[in-house]
Amino acid sequence: MKTIDLEDEPIEAERQSSPEKRGRKASKEVRRQQLIEATIDSLAKRGYSETTMADVADGAKLSRGIVNFHFESKEKLLVATLQYMYDEYSAHWRNAYDKAGVNAGDQLKALVTADFDRAVCNKRKLAAWCAFWGEAKSRPTYQALSGARDTDYQNLLFDLCSRLKAEAGYGFDPHHLALALSALLEGLWLRLMMGLEDVTRETALQAANEFLLTTFPKHYTREANGIRRL
Amino acid sequence: MKTIDLEDEPIEAERQSSPEKRGRKASKEVRRQQLIEATIDSLAKRGYSETTMADVADGAKLSRGIVNFHFESKEKLLVATLQYMYDEYSAHWRNAYDKAGVNAGDQLKALVTADFDRAVCNKRKLAAWCAFWGEAKSRPTYQALSGARDTDYQNLLFDLCSRLKAEAGYGFDPHHLALALSALLEGLWLRLMMGLEDVTRETALQAANEFLLTTFPKHYTREANGIRRL
DNA sequence: CCATATTGAATGAATGTTCAGCAAATTATA
DNA sequence: TATAATTTGCTGAACATTCATTCAATATGG
Numbered sequence: 001m002k003t004i005d006l007e008d009e010p011i012e013a014e015r016q017s018s019p020e021k022r023g024r025k026a027s028k029e030v031r032r033q034q035l036i037e038a039t040i041d042s043l044a045k046r047g048y049s050e051t052t053m054a055d056v057a058d059g060a061k062l063s064r065g066i067v068n069f070h071f072e073s074k075e076k077l078l079v080a081t082l083q084y085m086y087d088e089y090s091a092h093w094r095n096a097y098d099k100a101g102v103n104a105g106d107q108l109k110a111l112v113t114a115d116f117d118r119a120v121c122n123k124r125k126l127a128a129w130c131a132f133w134g135e136a137k138s139r140p141t142y143q144a145l146s147g148a149r150d151t152d153y154q155n156l157l158f159d160l161c162s163r164l165k166a167e168a169g170y171g172f173d174p175h176h177l178a179l180a181l182s183a184l185l186e187g188l189w190l191r192l193m194m195g196l197e198d199v200t201r202e203t204a205l206q207a208a209n210e211f212l213l214t215t216f217p218k219h220y221t222r223e224a225n226g227i228r229r230l
Numbered sequence: 231m232k233t234i235d236l237e238d239e240p241i242e243a244e245r246q247s248s249p250e251k252r253g254r255k256a257s258k259e260v261r262r263q264q265l266i267e268a269t270i271d272s273l274a275k276r277g278y279s280e281t282t283m284a285d286v287a288d289g290a291k292l293s294r295g296i297v298n299f300h301f302e303s304k305e306k307l308l309v310a311t312l313q314y315m316y317d318e319y320s321a322h323w324r325n326a327y328d329k330a331g332v333n334a335g336d337q338l339k340a341l342v343t344a345d346f347d348r349a350v351c352n353k354r355k356l357a358a359w360c361a362f363w364g365e366a367k368s369r370p371t372y373q374a375l376s377g378a379r380d381t382d383y384q385n386l387l388f389d390l391c392s393r394l395k396a397e398a399g400y401g402f403d404p405h406h407l408a409l410a411l412s413a414l415l416e417g418l419w420l421r422l423m424m425g426l427e428d429v430t431r432e433t434a435l436q437a438a439n440e441f442l443l444t445t446f447p448k449h450y451t452r453e454a455n456g457i458r459r460l
Numbered sequence: 461c462c463a464t465a466t467t468g469a470a471t472g473a474a475t476g477t478t479c480a481g482c483a484a485a486t487t488a489t490a
Numbered sequence: 491t492a493t494a495a496t497t498t499g500c501t502g503a504a505c506a507t508t509c510a511t512t513c514a515a516t517a518t519g520g
Contacts (some may be wrong), residue, residue, distance in 0.1 A: 031499085047368035049279040053476060063501045068477060070499095127367045134364015137357045137423060138277035147426055154427070171452070176440035179421070179429065183437065184410055187417025191409070193367060196377055197384070199409065207413065210406035215444045222401070261465085283510060293467045298511060300465095 031070050032080070034060050039081045044127035048135055053077075075141075082132050082145045085125065089148045092120050097156070104163040105219040105229040111156070112212065115185050116205040126193040149182045157181055168218040177215065184211055261300050262310070264290050269311045274357035278365055283307075305371075312362050312375045315355065319378045322350050327386070334393040335449040335459040341386070342442065345415050346435040356423040379412045387411055398448040407445065414441055 038059035042051040053067050053074055060066070071077040096114035100107040115121060129148065136146035161174040161181070188204040191197070209227045213220050220227045268289035272281040283297050283304055290296070301307040326344035330337040345351060359378065366376035391404035391411070418434040421427070439457045443450050450457045 028499090045368065047365045049365060050368065052474085054474095064476095064503090065478080065501060066499090069501095074476065130367065131364050133420065133424075134361050135277045135279060137360065137425070138275065138280070143424065143426065147421075147424055151427075170444070172440055172444050173436075176433070176437045177444070179418075179433065180414055180437040180441045183417030183421055183434075184414045185417070186420055187413030187415070188409075190363065190416055190420065191413055194363075194373065194377055195367070196373065197381070203406070203409065204413075206403075207406045207410040210402055211410050211441075211445075214400070214402050214407070215441075258465090282508085284508095294469090294510095295467065295512080296465090299467095304510060 028070065031062075031066075035062075035067060035070060035077065036081045036084050039077060040085070040124060040128045043081075043131040044124045047127075048131040051131075078132075079141055079145075081128070082142060085128060086145045086148060086150075089120050090150075090152075092117070093153065103229065104160050104167065105216070108157075108160045108164070108216075109212065109220070109227065109229060111160075112185070112208050113205065115189075116201050116208070118201070121189065121192065121201060123193070123195070126189055130190065130193050149186060154178060154182055164216050164219055168216070170216070170218075172215070181211070184208060258300065261292075261296075265292075265297060265300060265307065266311045266314050269307060270315070270354060270358045273311075273361040274354045277357075278361040281361075308362075309371055309375075311358075312372060315358060316375045316378060316380075319350050320380075320382075322347065323383065333459065334390050334397065335446070338387075338390045338394070338446075339442065339450070339457065339459060341390075342415070342438050343435065345419075346431050346438070348431070351419065351422065351431060353423070353425070356419055360420065360423045379416060384408060384412055394446050394449055398446070400446070400448075402445070411441070414438060 035056060038056045039051070041059050042055045046055065054064060056077070057064050057066050067074065067077055071080060093111055093114050096110045096117075097107055100110035129146075132142055132146050136142040157178040158174055161172070161177045164170065165172065165174055185208065188199075188208060191199045192201065192204055205226070209220075213222060213227055219230055221230050265286060268286045269281070271289050272285045276285065284294060286307070287294050287296050297304070297307055301310060323341055323344050326340045326347075327337055330340035359376075362372055362376050366372040387408040388404055391402075391407045394400065395402065395404055415438060418429075418438060421429045422431065422434055435456070439450075443452060443457055449460055451460050
């Protein structure tokens with residue numbers, strides 16, 4: 001009855017098998033990317049505190065000193081990795097938003113759906129995000145980048161809540177609701193990452209949709225497979 | 231217009247200034263507790279990866295070897311600390327629940343309010359929780375204890391959602407809604423911990439109440455200061 | 461004194477960083 | 491085209507540091 005939880009790609013998948021110069025001598029950018037991917041792997045597999053330069057180098061099948069050559073220190077590698085994930089996530093939701101048309105209901109639904117897309121929401125990435133969250137409080141450098149749902153995202157949610165409220169005369173406070181919504185999404189990510197219970201990408205999305213349904217009853221309706229805008 | 235955000239107690243507050251034997255030779259239990267508090271301090275101040283035995287010992291104003299004497303290893307100290315926070319949180323919500331009477335609406339409101347009580351929801355504790363979350367995925371030992379909102383809590387939320395639904399004929403799926411609610415609470419904690427934006431305990435609680443209001447419109451009503459059961 | 465708690469220096473393992481040297485790619489020269 | 495010179499990417503051993511753990515010596519309270 002439950003779709004055999006789509007265990008996302010194995011953590012160590014050969015990701016960039018593109019024929020880009022592999023053996024020796026790849027371009028600076030290719031190597032940096034390769035090392036960043038290896039870092040995400042390591043964060044996901046061993047956690048922040050046990051991610052070592054050696055493990056990253058091994059994961060990239062390169063020598064020990066390589067990271068200090070392309071990045072300069074472990075700290076800078078980690079910041080670059082976080083920046084990469086941040087940029088990727090931003091591009092992802094902006095893209096979903098742009099494709100959603102002009103209707104606020106559609107736009108909000110698109111944002112929520114995008115959040116549980118395999119591209120950004122898989123064990124590997126979620127584990128890496130959480131590793132950074134755990135260190136963010138005590139590291140100013142991480143703090144700004146750790147909240148994937150940043151100011152832009154938050155403002156957009158607020159704008160959408162306000163528009164839906166104006167359209168249907170809901171009684172809620174759009175500020176509080178936007179905060180609740182982004183917290184809900186992040187909380188669901190956390191649950192997914194923990195991997196306890198039987199929470200899967202599907203159930204998480206259903207829970208988020210349940211929120212949309214009960215909060216904006218005049219905008220959405222229950223469908224066989226998710227929700228639909230009225 | 232905004233209450234000067236109640237910056238919770240300073241991280242290094244002299245917590246147990248009780249005249250319990252302080253100088254030399256305290257009982258086993260007193261020392262353990264003292265070291266656990268120092269561990270929470272360190273986790274909050276420096277994060278998991280930079281929490282060292284030396285820092286814990288210094289924080290407790292004791293010598294370097296002390297932790298290995300009372301706990302046995304760093305690992306066991308950390309597990310004991312997590313267990314302590316877990317027990318404390320559990321006792322806190324159970325207590326709030328027991329005091330809430332027999333009405334499901336009151337009980338749910340009590341649980342949500344308890345979640346933002348200073349006793350369990352302050353920068354120090356939230357930071358410590360988050361430190362563990364960041365390591366939980368890669369450490370089976372932490373995994374079970376890291377989800378403060380455990381199976382019992384989740385089941386209770388489900389039960390309450392179901393009862394409210396039965397009382398007022400709401401259309402939601404109680405499973406999904408209970409998941410959404412617990413994720414919302416955890417997500418708000420995460421936001422509070424990050425300390426970005428202007429999210430305070432008050433705004434977080436308001437956002438959670440906004441959720442209750444819109445989801446259970448027949449049970450709660452907006453009040454000057456929060457919500458009230460109808 | 462005896463049992464127990466505590467100290468703090470010593471130890472050894474783990475790990476980030478450095479760097480001299482090597483090799484592949486690229487360019488210059490004949 | 492062949493060869494030399496140079497740049498650039500990469501290696502891995504050596505080094506320095508940090509840190510958990512051990513333990514012999516010491517202090518304390520009963």
